[in-house]
Amino acid sequence: MKSKSAGKVKLTSFDDLFGTGEAAAGETVTSVPLSQLHTFKDHPFRVLDDEKMQETVESVKRYGVLMPGIVRLHPAGGYEVIAGHRRWRACELAGLTEMPVIIREMDDDTAVVLMVDTNIQREDILPSEKAKAYRMKYEAMKHQGSKGEKYTADAIGEAAGDSGRTVQRYIRLSELAEELLGYVDENKIPMVVGEKLSYLKTEEQAWVVDAIGNSGIFPSKAQAEQLKAGSEAGELTEGKVYAVLVRKEESVNVTISAKKIRNYFPVEYSKEQIEDVIYTLLEEWKQKEGGTTDAGTTV
Secondary structure, eight states: OOOOOOOEEOOTTTTHHHSSOOOOOOEEEEEEGGGGOOOOOTTOOHHHHHHHHHHHHHHHHHHHHHSOOOEHHHHHHEEEEEEHHHHHHHHTTTTTTTTEEOOOOHHHHHHHHHHHTTTTTTOOOOHHHHHHHHHHHHHHHTTTOOOHHHHHHHHHHHHHHHHHHHHHHHHHHHHSSSSHHHHTTTTTHHHHHHHTTTTTHHHHHHHHHHHHHHHHHOOOOHHHHHHHHHHHHTTHHHHOOOOOOHSSSOOOOOOOOOOOOOOOTTTOOOOOHHOOOOOOOHHIIIIIIIISSOOOGOO
C-alpha cells in the first residue's frame, strides 16, 4: 500500500499511535522518501532480516505502516530516525519508497531517551544492545539534570522493567571490549563475569581476549575476581592473565627450585618478570606442541 507523498493526517493524541495516553496536540503524520532517512547516531539496536522482519514486511505489504516512525531534521539534510528503524527496513524490503513519520523538534538528549524507550521493551534484545542503550540514556538523563547515579539508574530501570542495580550492571558491560561483550551475547561469559572484567583497563582486556582465543578457556567468576583484583592492585600482566585463566582445580603439582629457575634469567629480573616469561613460554609450547604431541615425547 503506497502512501501519497507529503500526505498529512491530523492526530488528536499520542494514544492514537502508541497507546501512551500522552497528548501530542497539533502533530501530523507526513510521508517522506526512504532515501531521505538517516540512522540514529550510535543506534545500539540490531535491525535483522529475520523471520520477525519478514512478518513485518508482509504486514506492511498488506496494510501499510500502521504506526508512523518519529524523526527529526538531520544536519546533513533529510531526517534522522529516532523511532522506527525496523519499520524503515520493512518498507525497503516491501518495495515502498516512502514511510509515514512524525517530524518532531527535540534536542540530542531528548532524542536519545525516546529512542531507547521505544526499543528497550523488545524481547530479543542482546546484553550488548541493552548495555549500550542504558549507557546512552544514562548519560542523556545526566545532561538533563538527573539527581544522581542511583536515582538515574532507578528511573531508567522503572521505564524498562529492570531494577536500578540491573541497569548499573548493564552500564558496566558497556565498558567491555567488543570481543568480550560478544562472548556475553553468546552466553559464553555470564553477565556477572562480564561485569567484573569491565573494570580491567583496555590493554588488560585485550590480554584476556588473546588468552581466551589461544586457550579456548573462558573465565569463571572466581577467575574474573582474581583478574579484577590484580588490575586494581596494579599487578596484572599478560603472563598473569594466562596464569589465572589456564589454572585448573585438578592439576599435577610440580615444584621447581627457585635457585634453578634463577640460573636462566639475568640477576636484575624480578619475580614478576620471571613469571611472565615462564607463562608466555609455556603458552607458546602449549600452542605448538601441547595440543598435538604427547607430553612424554617432548623434551
